[in-house]
Amino acid sequence: MKIPYYPGCTMVERAKNYNASGLAAAKALGIELEELPKWTCCGATFPLTLDRIAGLTSPTRVLVSTRMEGADELVTLCPFCYNTLKRVNFALKNNPEERRRINAYLKDDFEREGSTYENYTGEEVKVLHFLEVLRDKIGFENLKDHIKRDLKGLKIASYYGCMLLRPEKELNFDDTDNPSIMDKLFAALGCEIIDFPHKVECCGSYISLNSPEAALQSSYDIILSAQRFGADAIAVTCSLCAFNLDERQGAMMEKFGPISPMPILYFSQLLALALGVPQEECGFQLHAVDPRPLLESYELITAEAN
């Protein structure tokens, strides 16, 4: 199965462990995530101003390029890209005037470069998160046929964040208040599922740029909550959640006093491990809180290879 893949700007350089482990896991399942030959920034956030033509044009270009590759689906790992691209589809489908203006602009642009352009209406390319591919195209129950390494009851608290879930009407990804897609995945991989009340609380997101104190409090609450419910590690889907929860643990200790370090892992790293991807390809060395001692204690990775 081959599906076009949109990495997004963060994946390539700043979340290499997420990108590499996600691609390796897909490959182990026989899915080829093929990076679009050319892609631009999606805008990273869906534009919420009234005058948003410019903000919608760039992500529409990504979707149009996907269609020009002859595809009708596009996979992302980054929840910000997922959120933006999927909401752009929704916006184009429901706002005829914006659709007309964006298409007029892109038609002119593509035709100058010698391509034939067909109107894009927001329905031609379906945006999928890799978790949806796992759930809907592979099926969690079928994963066991591919598992090479049982995760031996590793206690995982799935933290969902916001971007995959909201707004529910536009994304229709999972239950916004009580999501379960990652828990089902990890159950299939042999983890012990830690349900905890902070799984959809905000981590502080990009508030950590202009109000780091407020973000720190939010992330700290999440980590403490997961710890209280007995988690060995928190699994995330988003590199900004990873930044707030993982890289900011030092700052948390400075502000709130000592906590036992909590490893933060991308869901794809655990999946890759379970599917038998060599541990060197999972990027476990790229974390602020080193997850390797934990994984070694469960004998999921070996110390020598790192």
Add this chain to the structure above:
Amino acid sequence: MAQTTQTKEELAETKETGLIPIFIMGQKYEVPPSLTIQKALEYAGYQLIRGCGCRGGICGACATVYRKPGSYRLEVGLSCQTVVEPYMYITQIPFFPANKATYDINLLEPTGETVASLYPEIFKCIGCNTCTRSCPMDIDVLEYISQAIRGNIRRAAEESFDCVMCGLCAARCPSELAQYLTAILCRRLYAKYQLAKAEHLEKQVKALEAGKFEADLRALMQTKEEQLKTLYKEREVEPAMADETWEPKDKSHL
């Protein structure tokens, strides 16, 4: 398309004189149709002190924007390379003020963070692609800026390789990026830190420093002018289409 503004009388007039009308900064001039825009400017009486360099399409000094009758589209070119057409509206934009970072290349690290800190405005890119449309060298400017944004210095350097630094991308950018300056930063970082070193070059420089051509050059300096002219005229020149196996007949200087 041109028919929308050309009257029959005007066309007849063109036929008679052999000249075609063009507009330079809004003023009409009659010029021979075979000229480049640059030569047409000079034919019309402009003395080019700036906005003119190599006259060979390499230096990027003569960036020009023009429009042809019957179309709303702005077109771009290097004035030394673009031939005039009837009723072209022409203006040169030889320089455009763009934010130029100051740095010592020896003190930088070849990372996306370096590019981001020296040219943070690249993150204001809205992906409109106007830069690509404005490039007289047909570079995919949006693509190399996208690569710079995601920190891929190698791809940004490769995609921007043909850039002549004319600055039209920056002139047209709604986000006020300095694309061509960001690009040369990427090429410098790539060349200095990532590209494999050319060993043969280092060897040759060492040989030169050791005096490889010293005697030859000294002999040349003693040569009389007339003989120097003969030597120059009779020198063996590498053919334009020579492949990499070409060697001169006299191999004494290799």
